Every structure is written in C-alpha cells, then in structure tokens.
Amino acid sequence: MIKQILLTTFCAAAGLAAAQVPAAFPDGAQVLIGDALRAKIAGKTFGGAGGTMKPARLQYTEGGSVYLDVSTGFRDTGKWRIEGSNICTEWRQSPTSGCGEARVMGDVVYVLRANGEVISLTPR
Numbered sequence: 001m002i003k004q005i006l007l008t009t010f011c012a013a014a015g016l017a018a019a020q021v022p023a024a025f026p027d028g029a030q031v032l033i034g035d036a037l038r039a040k041i042a043g044k045t046f047g048g049a050g051g052t053m054k055p056a057r058l059q060y061t062e063g064g065s066v067y068l069d070v071s072t073g074f075r076d077t078g079k080w081r082i083e084g085s086n087i088c089t090e091w092r093q094s095p096t097s098g099c100g101e102a103r104v105m106g107d108v109v110y111v112l113r114a115n116g117e118v119i120s121l122t123p124r
Contacts, residue, residue, distance in 0.1 A: 025110050025118055029103035031085050038082045040104055046121035058121065068094070087111055 032040060047057040056070040066080040066089055078091040087109075088099035100111040109121040 023116050023118060025103045025112070026105055029105040029110055032102065032104050033085050034082060037085060037087070037102055037104070040107075040109055041080075041087065041121070045124045046109070047124045057124065066091075 041060045043060070043062045045057055045059045047055065056068065059067040060080055061067075064079050064081060066078050068074075068076040068078075068091070076091050076093045078089055078094075078097070080087065080089045082088070083099055085101055085103075086099040087102045090097045096113075098114055100113050102112075103110045107123045110118050111121065112118050
C-alpha cells in the first residue's frame with residue numbers, strides 16, 4: 001500500500017495531466033541526448049496536477065540533486081543524471097527510482113516510465 005501511495009504521489013509530482021495516462025509520446029516530441037537534454041531540466045522546476053492528482057513540484061538542480069514536494073505534504077530528495085536520452089533519478093524514499101526515456105516538445109519534457117506511462121514535466 002505504501003508503495004502505491006508513493007507511486008501515485010510521484011505521478012502527481014511529475015505532472016500527469018489526467019486520470020488516463022498516455023502510453024506514447026505526443027506526435028512531434030523530439031529526442032534530445034546528453035547535454036541537450038540536461039540543459040532542458042538542469043536548474044529548472046517542474047510541476048502540474050490534473051484529474052485526481054495533487055499539485056506538486058519537482059526541482060532539478062545544476063549540481064544533480066532533485067527535490068519533490070507534493071501538496072499532500074509528502075517530500076523526497078535524491079540525485080538525478082542523464083544517460084543518453086534518459087533521465088535517471090535515485091530517490092531516498094520513493095520506490096520509483098530508475099531511468100526513463102525523455103522527449104521534448106517546446107518547454108515540456110515527456111518521460112516514459114518503466115510501467116509504460118508517459119508523464120509530462122511542465123516548467124513552472
């Protein structure tokens with residue numbers, strides 16, 4: 001049960017737009033690799049909410065730390081890195097650590113998670 005709560009919390013933090021989560025990247029989303037992808041997220045804050053998801057915030061520092069704050073009061077910290085076209089996150093508490101392929105459309109970063117969901121990270 002705790003894993004499901006943490007997973008739901010992480011999904012909210014990553015800006016899921018609705019109860020139905022897309023299983024594919026949007027048409028036109030571009031693959032960025034290495035430094036180009038890093039430049040899209042380093043030093044930026046992302047957030048979002050939708051459907052039954054609670055508003056949340058993800059902050060990626062230039063130094064490789066990541067911070068998660070959810071309106072429910074859940075917080076987590078960890079480390080992030082880029083591997084090719086993947087954003088990799090290692091959380092201290094959340095069981096959702098790992099890498100996900102990323103694509104970009106405008107300022108929005110889309111990440112394919114291990115469970116097949118594509119989540120969107122919308123800049124704040």
